[in-house]
Amino acid sequence: MKKMNxxxxxxxxxxxxxxPLGASASLVSLSHLIINSTLARAEQSEMIIASYAVxxxxxxxxxxxxxxxxxxxxxxxRDRGSFKLMSVFTMYLILSLLxxxxxxxxxxxxxxxxxxxxxxxxxxxxxxxxxYQVLIxxxxxxxxxxxxxxxxxxxxxxxxxxxxxxxxxxxMYVLSLYFIETGNISGRTGAYIFLTGMFIxxxxxxxxxxxxxxxxxxxxxxxxxxxxEIFQFYSxxxxxxxxxxxxxxxxxxxxxxxxxxxxxxASYALAFGVVQLFLSFxxxxxQIVINFYExxxxxxxxxxLVIGFLPGILLFVFCYTPxxxxxxxxxxxxSGRLLAESLQVLKVFMIMAIVFPFIDFFNGLxxxxxxxxVTIISQSTNLLVTVIVLTxxxxxxxxxxxxxxxxxxxxGMLGELIVVSAIVNAREHTKGRDSIFKIGRLSKxx
Numbered sequence: 001m002k003k004m005n006x007x008x009x010x011x012x013x014x015x016x017x018x019x020p021l022g023a024s025a026s027l028v029s030l031s032h033l034i035i036n037s038t039l040a041r042a043e044q045s046e047m048i049i050a051s052y053a054v055x056x057x058x059x060x061x062x063x064x065x066x067x068x069x070x071x072x073x074x075x076x077x078r079d080r081g082s083f084k085l086m087s088v089f090t091m092y093l094i095l096s097l098l099x100x101x102x103x104x105x106x107x108x109x110x111x112x113x114x115x116x117x118x119x120x121x122x123x124x125x126x127x128x129x130x131x132y133q134v135l136i137x138x139x140x141x142x143x144x145x146x147x148x149x150x151x152x153x154x155x156x157x158x159x160x161x162x163x164x165x166x167x168x169x170x171x172m173y174v175l176s177l178y179f180i181e182t183g184n185i186s187g188r189t190g191a192y193i194f195l196t197g198m199f200i201x202x203x204x205x206x207x208x209x210x211x212x213x214x215x216x217x218x219x220x221x222x223x224x225x226x227x228x229e230i231f232q233f234y235s236x237x238x239x240x241x242x243x244x245x246x247x248x249x250x251x252x253x254x255x256x257x258x259x260x261x262x263x264x265x266a267s268y269a270l271a272f273g274v275v276q277l278f279l280s281f282x283x284x285x286x287q288i289v290i291n292f293y294e295x296x297x298x299x300x301x302x303x304x305l306v307i308g309f310l311p312g313i314l315l316f317v318f319c320y321t322p323x324x325x326x327x328x329x330x331x332x333x334x335s336g337r338l339l340a341e342s343l344q345v346l347k348v349f350m351i352m353a354i355v356f357p358f359i360d361f362f363n364g365l366x367x368x369x370x371x372x373x374v375t376i377i378s379q380s381t382n383l384l385v386t387v388i389v390l391t392x393x394x395x396x397x398x399x400x401x402x403x404x405x406x407x408x409x410x411x412g413m414l415g416e417l418i419v420v421s422a423i424v425n426a427r428e429h430t431k432g433r434d435s436i437f438k439i440g441r442l443s444k445x446x
Contacts, residue, residue, distance in 0.1 A: 009296040014303050017158055018288055022281035024161035029277040031165075031172050031197050035190040036273050037332040038176045042185040046262040046338065051124050051187040053269035054114065055131035057248040058104070059138070062097045064245045066143035068237045069093070073150020075290055075367050076233060079220045083151065083213050089230050090147045094140055101136040105129060118249065119256040127187045134191035141195075141202040148202075148209035153287055155212045164204035172197040233372060240375035243383050247412065250383070251405040254390040258398045263341060267402035270334060271345035274327075275353060278311045278318070282357040289364025304361045312354035319347045345402040351410035355417050362420045369427070378420035386412030 035052075042048045069090060077083045104110040110132065114125045145164075152160050172193050179189050224230060251268065258264040285304060293300045318324045324343055328334045334342060359378075366374050389408035393400060400407075 009292060009299050011299075011303070014288065014292065014299070017156055017291065018284065018303075018307075020158035020160075020162040021153070021284035021287060024158075024165040025280035025283045026277060027162070027165035027169055029273065029280040031169055031194070032273045033277060033332060034169070034172050034176050035193050036270055038179055038185060038193065039187075039190050040270075040333045041180055042189075046266045047124065048127075048185070048187050049269060050120075050262050050265040051127040052131055052190045053265055054118055054120055054124070054252055055128045055135060055187070055191070056269075057252050058113065059132060059135040060248050061242065061245040062101055062139050063142050064241045065093065065097060065238055066139055067146050068234065068241055069143060070146040070149045070153070071237065071286065071290070071367060072230065072234045073147055074153045074287065075150075076224050076230060077150060077154065078224075079217045080213060081219050082224045083216065085224060085227055086147065086150075086230060089227050089234075090143055092227075094143050097139050097143070098136065101132075101139060105133045105136055118253050120261075131187045131191045134188055134195055138191075138195050138198045141198045145198065145202040145205045148205035151209040151212050152205065153291075155216075156291070157208065157212065160205070160208045164201045164208075167204055168197040168201040171200045233370065236372035236374075236376055240372075240379040243376065243379045247383055247386050247409060250387060251390065251408060254394050254408075255402065255405055257394050258401045258404065260401055263337065264401035264404070267338060267341035267345050268405040270328075270332070270338070270342045271349060271402065271406060274318075274342075274346060275315065275349040278315050278353055279356050282307060282311050283360060285357050285360040286364030286367060289361060290367055293365065293368055304357070308357035308361065309354065311357060312350055315346070315350050315353045319343065319350065341402055345406045348403050348406035349410060352406075352413050355410070355413045359413060359417050359420060362417070362424050365424050366420070371427070374420065374423050377423065378416045381419045382412040382416035384412075385415035 036049065039045060039049050039052055069086075073083075073086055077086050104113060110129050111125060114120055114128050115122060120128065149161060152158065175193050175196050179185050179193070252265060255261065255264040255268060285307070288300055288303065318327070324346065325339070328339050328342060363375060366372055386408045389411050390404060393404040393407065397404070
């Protein structure tokens with residue numbers, strides 16, 4: 001596969017690589033908004049959305065382990081031999097995730113997790129398990145999709161990620177309209193829409209990735225020679241991801257101790273879905289670092305600095321102009337106290353919108369340096385701060401409801417940024433390099 005000339009890099013090249021990635025990620029968030037807006041039209045919308053949110057928060061733990069195959073593949077796979085090893089590794093991972101998920105969905109383990117750990121009402125447990133039984137299959141297609149994405153991103157054919165997401169959204173929207181027209185909306189409705197979309201995107205990604213793999217060399221000097229090498233890179237990301245993904249369930253558990261449980265969980269879930277629409281476009285900052293930083297450090301630093309503040313600015317405009325209210329009411333079908341509460345939660349999420357892109361930038365540096373173990377430290381800090389804030393707010397201000405979740409998650413991410421930036425900067429200083437925060441005079445590049 002012919003690569004871009006490594007001697008030159010301009011802003012246009014970065015944007016042509018980054019924008020399709022950002023667009024595809026934003027469309028992922030839009031797909032969740034389609035689901036939530038469908039569920040919001042149900043008769044018992046608060047209960048159904050809350051049940052779906054709890055099932056998704058647990059599902060996100062296993063699904064996250066599938067998603068990091070994308071970074072692992074784009075960082076390590078350079079030829080057909082390494083792709084074969086990565087494919088075998090993926091199959092082992094899928095099998096492991098299925099065993100765990102089936103135990104949760106079809107045994108008393110699930111009852112214990114949802115009723116005791118999450119603390120939800122017994123009447124909700126059956127609905128949550130029904131939803132989770134469908135989400136199991138989403139994990140399989142997500143893993144295969146992310147393996148394919150790694151190949152597509154490394155070969156800089158990022159437009160295919162956007163194309164796959166567009167086709168996915170069309171399928172989800174059509175199915176959503178069907179459920180709305182028939183009026184047959186339950187918690188499982190959201191899971192069926194999600195599964196259909198993931199299957200469609202998976203098929204599109206696999207078709208393109210297979211075409212790219214055929215054109216890759218059989219072997220290269222950068223070849224990985226064993227699954228153990230893959231696991232050494234993957235396992236720290238896995239552990240740190242487990243730590244991070246625990247945050248979602250932890251927030252829902254603590255929201256279950258607020259004054260109005262269903263309102264708290266539902267408003268947090270809806271607001272988080274909206275803020276993800278803003279943040280997701282910038283969630284591939286690490287791929288800019290992985291693909292360009294080693295040869296174009298200054299250019300990537302400037303690009304990250306300029307792009308990184310945009311989500312916070314956009315969310316501010318959304319929250320403090322009529323745009324936010326109109327979107328929540330007209331597009332998502334939210335009304336009454338749920339609308340007012342969701343908008344208040346969104347305002348608190350502005351902290352996270354400012355912090356998130358820069359965390360992704362530093363995590364990209366750790367992947368380039370093959371120092372993924374550092375993410376365990378930084379994301380443990382995130383979890384610790386989040387739990388401290390949750391505990392404090394639930395004890396002293398339980399009437400804040402969904403706002404508690406947004407505040408805890410935002411301050412947790414701020415703590416993560418402080419730790420990861422300090423560690424990366426210390427490593428650069430130890431190696432005799434300039435501070436990562438220092439942006440020197442740019443050389444003329446192409």
